[in-house]
Amino acid sequence: MPSADELKSRIEAALPDCTATVEDWTGGGDHFRATVVSPAFDGLSRIQQHRLVYDVFGAEIGGPIHALSLKTETPK
16 A cells, blocks of 8 residues: 555656645555645646546555545645
8 A cells, every 4th residue: 555655756746846745544544635736736626636636546546545635726
């Protein structure tokens, strides 16, 4: 199972100039909560923003990553 640090690294590698914080929400290694701040989200709907992040993990969502709760925003 991936760690919170691995998820953070993968998000930041896939979305240039973004900052991600990821925590293991339940301590079991399969439910995560992430906040992602990226200029790539500018002008996108919340659904489009979340899709950009979920696409980083593809089929892992619902598998090894059972749940990923997201908060996305653009830099202030």
